[in-house]
Amino acid sequence: MEQLALFFALLFLTVLGFILGKGRAVALSGHSDQPLHSRLPYYGLYTALWCGLPSLIIMAGWMIFEPQIAEMLVASQLRDSNASITPDQLSLYINDVVNLASGGILSREPDAALLSAADNYSLFRQISYFAMAVVAIAFSLLALFTSLKKINPALRARNQVEKVVSIIMMISSLIAILTTVGIVFSLIFETLRFFDKVPFFDFLFGTHWSPQTALRSDQVGGSGSFGAIPLFAGTMLITFICMVVAIPVGLLSAIYMSEYAGKKFRAFAKPVLEVLAGIPTVVYGFFAALTVAPFFRESGTLLGLSVSSESALAAGMVMGIMIIPFISSLSDDVMNSVPQSLRDASYAMGATKSETITKVIIPAALPGIVGAVLLAMSRAIGETMIVVMAAGLAANLTANPLEAVTTVTVQIVTLLVGDQEFDSAKTLAAFALGLLLFVVTLVMNVVALRVVRKYREKYD
Amino acid sequence: MSYAMDMQNYTTQSETATSEPKIMARDVNVFYGPSQALKSIQLDIGANEVTSLIGPSGCGKSTFLRCLNRMNDVIENCTVEGRISLDGVDLYNSGLDPVLLRARVGMVFQKPNPFPKSIFDNIAYGPRLHGTVSNKDELDERVEKSLRRAGLWDEVKDRLDKPGTGLSGGQQQRLCIARAIAINPEVILMDEPCSALDPIATAKIEELIDELRERFTIVIVTHSMQQAARVSQKTAFFHLGELVEVGETDRLFTSPQDDRTQGYITGRFG
Ligand SMILES: Nc1ncnc2c1ncn2[C@@H]1O[C@H](COP(=O)(O)OP(=O)(O)OP(=O)(O)O)[C@@H](O)[C@H]1O
Ligand SMILES: [Mg+2]
Numbered sequence: 001m002e003q004l005a006l007f008f009a010l011l012f013l014t015v016l017g018f019i020l021g022k023g024r025a026v027a028l029s030g031h032s033d034q035p036l037h038s039r040l041p042y043y044g045l046y047t048a049l050w051c052g053l054p055s056l057i058i059m060a061g062w063m064i065f066e067p068q069i070a071e072m073l074v075a076s077q078l079r080d081s082n083a084s085i086t087p088d089q090l091s092l093y094i095n096d097v098v099n100l101a102s103g104g105i106l107s108r109e110p111d112a113a114l115l116s117a118a119d120n121y122s123l124f125r126q127i128s129y130f131a132m133a134v135v136a137i138a139f140s141l142l143a144l145f146t147s148l149k150k151i152n153p154a155l156r157a158r159n160q161v162e163k164v165v166s167i168i169m170m171i172s173s174l175i176a177i178l179t180t181v182g183i184v185f186s187l188i189f190e191t192l193r194f195f196d197k198v199p200f201f202d203f204l205f206g207t208h209w210s211p212q213t214a215l216r217s218d219q220v221g222g223s224g225s226f227g228a229i230p231l232f233a234g235t236m237l238i239t240f241i242c243m244v245v246a247i248p249v250g251l252l253s254a255i256y257m258s259e260y261a262g263k264k265f266r267a268f269a270k271p272v273l274e275v276l277a278g279i280p281t282v283v284y285g286f287f288a289a290l291t292v293a294p295f296f297r298e299s300g301t302l303l304g305l306s307v308s309s310e311s312a313l314a315a316g317m318v319m320g321i322m323i324i325p326f327i328s329s330l331s332d333d334v335m336n337s338v339p340q341s342l343r344d345a346s347y348a349m350g351a352t353k354s355e356t357i358t359k360v361i362i363p364a365a366l367p368g369i370v371g372a373v374l375l376a377m378s379r380a381i382g383e384t385m386i387v388v389m390a391a392g393l394a395a396n397l398t399a400n401p402l403e404a405v406t407t408v409t410v411q412i413v414t415l416l417v418g419d420q421e422f423d424s425a426k427t428l429a430a431f432a433l434g435l436l437l438f439v440v441t442l443v444m445n446v447v448a449l450r451v452v453r454k455y456r457e458k459y460d
Numbered sequence: 461m462s463y464a465m466d467m468q469n470y471t472t473q474s475e476t477a478t479s480e481p482k483i484m485a486r487d488v489n490v491f492y493g494p495s496q497a498l499k500s501i502q503l504d505i506g507a508n509e510v511t512s513l514i515g516p517s518g519c520g521k522s523t524f525l526r527c528l529n530r531m532n533d534v535i536e537n538c539t540v541e542g543r544i545s546l547d548g549v550d551l552y553n554s555g556l557d558p559v560l561l562r563a564r565v566g567m568v569f570q571k572p573n574p575f576p577k578s579i580f581d582n583i584a585y586g587p588r589l590h591g592t593v594s595n596k597d598e599l600d601e602r603v604e605k606s607l608r609r610a611g612l613w614d615e616v617k618d619r620l621d622k623p624g625t626g627l628s629g630g631q632q633q634r635l636c637i638a639r640a641i642a643i644n645p646e647v648i649l650m651d652e653p654c655s656a657l658d659p660i661a662t663a664k665i666e667e668l669i670d671e672l673r674e675r676f677t678i679v680i681v682t683h684s685m686q687q688a689a690r691v692s693q694k695t696a697f698f699h700l701g702e703l704v705e706v707g708e709t710d711r712l713f714t715s716p717q718d719d720r721t722q723g724y725i726t727g728r729f730g
Contacts, residue, residue: 350563
């Protein structure tokens, strides 16, 4: 709450800085005979940035480090009074102090020492907060005056503002990159821990998946086997079914839209098709589980086939429908970008429309189409929700689409649902699966992007 | 009216060469939506000669050219009225399939537009399409002959499997000409085939056009009056959608009968 007030105070000073800075530049441009280096708003931004940014950085730094300093103070007081305390007890005690000060739940009855420590602690926090507010506002005011003073016609305000802005943009992109790198590294480290417990080749080439392990040594439980083959086989089976549905339908509709449909139909159909991609996958999931899967089971019984109520077929088909817009929309774009001059060349050779499409347009667009298919495929491999709901959990190693199968993503979900010890092989297996999946889709994406880029170069 | 005089002029002279014009256009009007691009064009194109169409930009030269192989059909709101015939057969009203027509009337475009396929496949496209060759040897032979006729064989014979898009602009244009003659058309239409080329490549193509004249009837659109004078026997001058004057190239350039032609070729407008 108080932080918010401080924040608004700083915001006010920043806006004030903008107005004053710009005003000063206006005044200068009226009086001095030397032309201003930059346009007027840049002087305002220059002052505003000086007013706002450094104080914000001070505040952020303060908020990060201040609680730790406060806790260190409590700890040193405690060590002074009781030298024999263990680190565990110490951290518990500090926790209690912090909780007492902020009105949380304690692990013990508060005694006099605890109460006085909590008082000390909250006093320190108050003082420190007050100090922070004073420092930040003082700095902001100081910056306001010095930067106003600095404004003169020769000041390169635009260059400085642009530099700051570009640094801010660089930091933003760094955040995105570092997050990705962080995720990948945490995956790698946890996977390495997993391979301490389960041999690498057992994981990669084992054909039996049953991740139940005993939590305690005296417990009776599955010995736990972590062969990932059935999971990848299930993923492949479902992806295959999905692509069998999505590629023909997607491609044919792309050809229709880009070559045959009128402009009006295309303007209407394309966005509608893209809505398919916007439907949440959960919705597809229960559509698959509640409508499609029972339908397959019943029609299977009519034909004398035994179809399990959760089948790879149902999940794959529904997923295929979900993927259609990826393929049709991207392929339509690539086919549309095949230059008209190539079509003209083909027609002028006496080719019919369908000959032109099959012999010129599709070959020319093929790299792009392949790219679209690969992108759609990596999307299908990573899809979870539909499979959780419609394909089941049984890790069967089968090629029969009528049986229940499970996929990598589904198993990751089930491994992590419920109470788990974090360092059990069962939990760590999720990281290994995740890493493997990541590698597979990464390779596919890289290939897809390469292919697409190669295609671009040809016509640009 | 100068036009009538020219027609007489034309008839007397072409009677010595061929009795019947290859292509006859009568009262041709072309509209793009509501706006008229060509107004009542009458033009005869003699067999085995080069006819060049000249005129300021936007006067309808390309539009007329596209009427001759019905490439206007591809343009959405384009309507063609009047009679155009090839060897006496009406192109638009006799139930002639435009696909078959285009196999007889080839076209080379302003910008080289080779397919993103190999050089060989570019040339083989037409023959394969129309099934005019029965085996691989014949196809090879056809490709070589077309490339030779287009004067490109020596430059590309070692790289037939390389993409046609990797050739230079002038080579690409000759590749497109080779592609057009590979289907043995009777007429070749060329829409400013040299406008993207340097003088040397242009000279090569002009030489080529002169050779091709023996076998094919050629109609060429050009912005260069020197080019029209060099390669063509007949020249037609278009202005604002009208055919102003047509006649022997030499005669048209030395003593134009219409003021507009005079103005255009002396560079007063256009
Ligand atoms: N696809 C089209 N849709 C509508 N109008 C068109 C179309 N193509 C050409 N036109 C119009 O028809 C007229 C004749 O065009 P055309 O392309 O035949 O001219 P041109 O003589 O070939 O000119 P240039 O020498 O610049 O190539 C122009 O006014 C042009 O704007
Ligand atoms: Mg033109």
